Amino acid sequence: MTTPTTALDWNRSYRNGDHHAYWELSHPSAELVGFLAAHGPGTDRTALDIGCGTGWDTVALATAGYRVTGIDLSEEAVALAALRVTEENPPGPLPAFEQADVRELPFPEAAFDLLVDRGCFHHLGAQDRTAYARETARVLRPGGTLYLRGSRVNAFPFKPLTPEGLADVFTGEGFTVGPLLPFQLQTDAMSLPAHACVLTRTAPAATP
Numbered sequence: 001m002t003t004p005t006t007a008l009d010w011n012r013s014y015r016n017g018d019h020h021a022y023w024e025l026s027h028p029s030a031e032l033v034g035f036l037a038a039h040g041p042g043t044d045r046t047a048l049d050i051g052c053g054t055g056w057d058t059v060a061l062a063t064a065g066y067r068v069t070g071i072d073l074s075e076e077a078v079a080l081a082a083l084r085v086t087e088e089n090p091p092g093p094l095p096a097f098e099q100a101d102v103r104e105l106p107f108p109e110a111a112f113d114l115l116v117d118r119g120c121f122h123h124l125g126a127q128d129r130t131a132y133a134r135e136t137a138r139v140l141r142p143g144g145t146l147y148l149r150g151s152r153v154n155a156f157p158f159k160p161l162t163p164e165g166l167a168d169v170f171t172g173e174g175f176t177v178g179p180l181l182p183f184q185l186q187t188d189a190m191s192l193p194a195h196a197c198v199l200t201r202t203a204p205a206a207t208p
């Protein structure tokens with residue numbers, strides 16, 4: 001698949017350092033750390049950080065004990081994330097990183113117990129969201145969790161996370177959509193009105 005996901009040139013942003021002006025956070029995100037603290041050790045569990053950027057949340061997952069993989073469409077991001085892990089040296093199995101597209105994930109069925117996404121899904125349009133839901137359902141084990149965090153405002157370049165929008169896309173793929181909880185998604189440069197939502201893969205995807 002070669003079509004870009006969004007209007008943004010992610011590689012250029014990382015090369016220019018634009019991520020520091022928008023979405024970069026110089027530590028793991030507080031809402032992921034809270035989620036992980038509430039869920040106990042990730043030992044013997046696998047996690048995927050979707051659109052991992054420079055890898056701070058990947059580091060949090062590794063620190064919690066998960067065998068974690070970070071993927072990003074941007075190879076520049078993946079290189080920065082690998083560097084981050086070297087610098088932070090989290091305990092447990094070394095995180096793996098891969099340049100990959102969430103719309104066509106290079107992993108087998110039911111490969112992960114937990115999927116996390118901070119700020120990737122909210123950039124995707126309707127067609128890409130359908131592919132996202134299909135692929136996340138495929139790689140998540142039954143009973144597994146997708147933890148989404150994204151904008152709740154409809155302001156360029158974001159497409160908000162709404163209860164109806166998430167139900168439309170994920171229910172047919174066998175997910176149960178939890179409540180959308182308003183919070184402020186913090187970056188080093190700004191604070192974005194956002195929603196956090198836990199989706200559980202409760203059933204196999206519906207056959208077309």
Ligand SMILES: C[S@@+](CC[C@H](N)C(=O)[O-])C[C@H]1O[C@@H](n2cnc3c(N)ncnc32)[C@H](O)[C@@H]1O
Nearest residue numbers: 005010023051052053073074101102118119120
């Ligand atoms: C706003 S950034 C957030 C990065 C990171 N999660 C964070 O919290 O700092 C969105 C990320 O999603 C990645 N991305 C966009 N479309 C993608 C796709 N189709 N597959 C995988 N990653 C994608 C971008 O390259 C970018 O790194």
